[in-house]
Amino acid sequence: MAPISLILSFFLFISPALSTNSEGNALHALRSRFKDPTNVLQSWDPTLVNPCTWFHVTCDSNNHVIRLDLGNSNISGTLGPEVGQLQHLQYLELYMNDISGKIPKELGNLKSLVSMDMYQNKLEGEIPKSFANLKSLKFLRLNNNKLTGSIPRELTTLSDLKVFDVSNNGLCGTIPVDGPFRSFPMESFENNKLNGPELQGLVPYDFGC
Template identity: 65%
Template sequence: MSIWNTMFHLCLLLLSSPLATANLEGDALYAVRRAVKDPDNVLQSWDPTLVDPCTWFHVTCDGDGRVTRLDLGNAKLSGRLVPELGKLHRLQYLELYMNNLEGPIPEELGALNSLVSLDLYHNNLTGTIPPSLSTLSNLRFLRLNGNRLTGRIPRELTKLGSLKIFDVSNNDLCGTIPTSGSFSKFTEESFKNNPKLEGPELMGFVRYDVGGCK
């Protein structure tokens, strides 16, 4: 085997090692830190010179050293969500509720196949709900209430058979409410205070022509 083949296989081995994975996940988390303002310094321990992000506060890892949970609810963070979050492939709980985050929900969150809970409620998020979230087959809790989200509720989300709690109340969504799949069991509380939203569960609310809903 030539020296080049040897070096190539060594590089592949290094890239597949737990240390390399920790570096990739650490880079993703540090991208979060760079994208937000943190007046209370809750992310102070998120130091890129420390290889293992499992030592950082508000981060939980499994036995393999992979990030499974981010607990940053009510942390006074402002700024934007970053697409790099989609690289945390074993993440089960993404808790970013009650902050001042703005901008869109990254479609890359649809790559978080292990995600059980996505809590982004009570922020200032805008844009539409990404249809890519429909790939999160393990998702049980999806709470996006109390933001400024617009557009339709993606019909693709009805494929989420494990979904137990869905809340998009207090946004600016439009169109009609899906009623198939897991959505058949959600009450009007999940959708209230979206004046442009209509559907069987909201018959008593003001109805709008949804032809122009995007």
């Protein structure tokens, strides 16, 4: 019978591979939703245990996926809940593509996320309230899409948020004025159906939403 120390060593050895494999599975599920006419994702091979060897994927020293760079990659399709499994992701770059459909609420699970750039796509539906869970988020750019509904008031709790751009969408209601929204320029909200900043001290009403 093998000593307990050897058994523990075996599990410690394979655990990083198992965790990265789950991230690889999530990325491959994402790939299956995309149309990729220029073969940008051809290196995303699901038979490889470690997705850190794939192009446009960056990992940390523990082989966790921390960055996904697919900006301006001529891809189309939709996003799915599997993206929320990339628990260590810090940078999600999907800007200037042809991605459509709704933004999955599971993106709110990416607690390490610092930057989310999904501008200039065809995303529709509402901004998920679950984004309020992204306490490390500093940059959120969703401009030039087809988003509707109001700006979630829950986002006013994101104290680290430095850049917020939702211009050129179909958003309605009023603009929050609390938390980081005190410092965002009006250009971040232009070309929507917004009624302007809400009044201090009054409960916001989203007339017309």
